[in-house]
Amino acid sequence: VEILTFGVTADSRRSGYGSRLLTALLEDAGERNFNTIVLEVAASNDAAIRLYKKIGFVPVGTRPRYYRTENSAEDALLLQLHIEEEHL
Numbered sequence: 001v002e003i004l005t006f007g008v009t010a011d012s013r014r015s016g017y018g019s020r021l022l023t024a025l026l027e028d029a030g031e032r033n034f035n036t037i038v039l040e041v042a043a044s045n046d047a048a049i050r051l052y053k054k055i056g057f058v059p060v061g062t063r064p065r066y067y068r069t070e071n072s073a074e075d076a077l078l079l080q081l082h083i084e085e086e087h088l
Contacts, residue, residue: 001029003039013047022055026083035083040076042067049077057081 003025008017029037040063041048057079065073 001025001034001037003037006039018048018051019055022051026055026081030083037081037083038078040066040078043075043077049079052079052081055081 006018006021008015008021025037037057038060039052039057041052043062058081059077060080061078063076063078066076067074
């Protein structure tokens, strides 16, 4: 499973919605017999990185200067989770 876009609105952050969404995704992926989930996140997105690591994602790579703006570029961290019974 590859997560292309994931987020909650600014006024809903820190309400547990992100954790619940990821948990539902893990359950669905497990029921469908998928065993790995991958995603990328901006290296500066500390809140998202904390959430992903809490769920069990681990870093597996970096895409240097992946997110680009007119004036800067930022690395993307590649994260991966192997779905096991304890995640469900």
